[in-house]
Amino acid sequence: MSNGEDDAAVRARGRRPARPSGDDREQAILATAERLLEERPLSAISVDDLARGAGISRPTFYFYFASKDAVLLSLLDRVVTEADAALRAAFDAPAGSPREGWQRAISTYHATFRAHRALTVACAEARPASPEVRALWGEVFERWVQRCATVIEAERARGAAPAGPPARDLAVALLSMNERVLYGSLSGDGPALAEPDVVPVLLRVWLTAVYGEGPR
Amino acid sequence: MSNGEDDAAVRARGRRPARPSGDDREQAILATAERLLEERPLSAISVDDLARGAGISRPTFYFYFASKDAVLLSLLDRVVTEADAALRAAFDAPAGSPREGWQRAISTYHATFRAHRALTVACAEARPASPEVRALWGEVFERWVQRCATVIEAERARGAAPAGPPARDLAVALLSMNERVLYGSLSGDGPALAEPDVVPVLLRVWLTAVYGEGPR
DNA sequence: GAACGAGTCAACGCGCTGTCGAGAAACGGG
DNA sequence: CCCGTTTCTCGACAGCGCGTTGACTCGTTC
Numbered sequence: 001m002s003n004g005e006d007d008a009a010v011r012a013r014g015r016r017p018a019r020p021s022g023d024d025r026e027q028a029i030l031a032t033a034e035r036l037l038e039e040r041p042l043s044a045i046s047v048d049d050l051a052r053g054a055g056i057s058r059p060t061f062y063f064y065f066a067s068k069d070a071v072l073l074s075l076l077d078r079v080v081t082e083a084d085a086a087l088r089a090a091f092d093a094p095a096g097s098p099r100e101g102w103q104r105a106i107s108t109y110h111a112t113f114r115a116h117r118a119l120t121v122a123c124a125e126a127r128p129a130s131p132e133v134r135a136l137w138g139e140v141f142e143r144w145v146q147r148c149a150t151v152i153e154a155e156r157a158r159g160a161a162p163a164g165p166p167a168r169d170l171a172v173a174l175l176s177m178n179e180r181v182l183y184g185s186l187s188g189d190g191p192a193l194a195e196p197d198v199v200p201v202l203l204r205v206w207l208t209a210v211y212g213e214g215p216r
Numbered sequence: 217m218s219n220g221e222d223d224a225a226v227r228a229r230g231r232r233p234a235r236p237s238g239d240d241r242e243q244a245i246l247a248t249a250e251r252l253l254e255e256r257p258l259s260a261i262s263v264d265d266l267a268r269g270a271g272i273s274r275p276t277f278y279f280y281f282a283s284k285d286a287v288l289l290s291l292l293d294r295v296v297t298e299a300d301a302a303l304r305a306a307f308d309a310p311a312g313s314p315r316e317g318w319q320r321a322i323s324t325y326h327a328t329f330r331a332h333r334a335l336t337v338a339c340a341e342a343r344p345a346s347p348e349v350r351a352l353w354g355e356v357f358e359r360w361v362q363r364c365a366t367v368i369e370a371e372r373a374r375g376a377a378p379a380g381p382p383a384r385d386l387a388v389a390l391l392s393m394n395e396r397v398l399y400g401s402l403s404g405d406g407p408a409l410a411e412p413d414v415v416p417v418l419l420r421v422w423l424t425a426v427y428g429e430g431p432r
Numbered sequence: 433g434a435a436c437g438a439g440t441c442a443a444c445g446c447g448c449t450g451t452c453g454a455g456a457a458a459c460g461g462g
Numbered sequence: 463c464c465c466g467t468t469t470c471t472c473g474a475c476a477g478c479g480c481g482t483t484g485a486c487t488c489g490t491t492c
Contacts, residue, residue: 056471176400190358
């Protein structure tokens with residue numbers, strides 16, 4: 001949800017009514033996690049690594065986070081909020097044709113996650129194992145699906161795009177493509193698109209899928 | 217590679233020169249793995265579960281497989297070989313237009329992996345952690361990319377498809393879409409396409425991407 | 433019948449996770 | 463100024479899953 005409640009509100013009402021000493025530790029853990037993720041996957045990072053990196057002992061770690069995954073979730077929450085805001089801005093930007101809107105959205109999506117490569121890859125890999133990560137990602141994905149579907153329907157309504165599969169289905173397929181292609185290109189695993197080619201190729205597929213005639 | 221060497225050749229030259237008793241155990245382990253994967257993810261299945269399910273003790277398991285992942289790899293190898301053969305057949309089938317070829321290929325892809333839902337999902341989830349799984353999947357993926365790229369180039373050469381991004385890049389993007397959409401629909405996680413909609417929607421995107429004009 | 437190799441398992445060591453209970457350190461009211 | 467309360471800290475424990483070791487059985491082979 002990226003509500004920030006699990007972070008801020010709990011902080012306010014529960015812990016830390018006056019003293020600000022332990023907040024640093026929490027930040028230190030997050031920073032350590034981000035740093036270690038640059039060099040190895042989450043599965044190769046133990047709670048002990050995180051704790052030592054933050055200058056505390058392992059049990060103390062559990063005072064701040066329920067698990068390793070909770071740290072990742074907290075990190076993901078920030079990035080996802082950032083991405084969502086950037087994406088909303090890209091869509092709502094007044095200037096240019098709708099096609100330029102797609103272009104802006106795809107570049108923004110790509111740029112945001114590329115700026116947090118290690119975290120993005122780690123989350124993609126943790127998703128199957130962590131219900132929370134799955135839920136959080138599912139929510140933003142659903143939001144983007146709806147946003148895209150709305151735009152597609154608007155384009156169809158004004159006659160700019162032809163009829164086709166349900167706009168929602170198209171959006172799911174295309175966003176899935178973005179996700180997988182981006183992951184491949186960031187993780188460097190297997191056959192992947194080279195960095196500079198990612199956006200133009202994705203854009204091309206989006207444009208033909210949205211504006212192209214179906215089988216004639 | 218699905219070369220079968222790690223399975224068959226090693227079997228022939230190393231172990232089992234005469235006695236056939238232990239082969240059943242190996243099959244029992246594979247069968248147990250496939251059965252247990254129907255009900256829970258690989259991460260929730262221990263080597264002990266596999267061993268007990270096959271009626272042997274845990275150390276004995278290691279006589280047959282190097283690890284849990286090796287079992288999965290062995291299972292994946294079979295499915296991937298099957299999928300590759302089916303896909304090759306779909307492409308090489310003489311009848312119909314090239315567009316029908318795409319349709320056959322996508323349905324075949326979908327049908328094959330759907331028939332092994334649990335295994336497919338497990339492999340997708342194990343891929344980040346297992347270099348062998350990653351390598352095997354990477355190989356078949358690359359093979360499919362090349363096959364698709366070849367067809368796209370042929371279509372362009374005969375004037376049926378317009379110029380566009382490098383055929384290889386297009387193939388990577390579209391196959392990535394297939395992979396992610398199929399995984400989503402099989403794992404039932406997050407926003408996904410409903411089973412019957414998967415093939416038509418994917419096909420539509422493929423056709424517009426390959427045959428549609430780019431931004432005009 | 434000795435030597436060999438396939439197959440089997442109890443027992444071990446390791447690294448990881450998460451928890452418990454006993455403290456130290458800071459506040460807040462009497 | 464002391465005392466209870468809350469925040470924070472960690473040593474030590476319990477448990478699980480992995481992969482290995484070493485010894486033991488049993489059929490085969492020479």
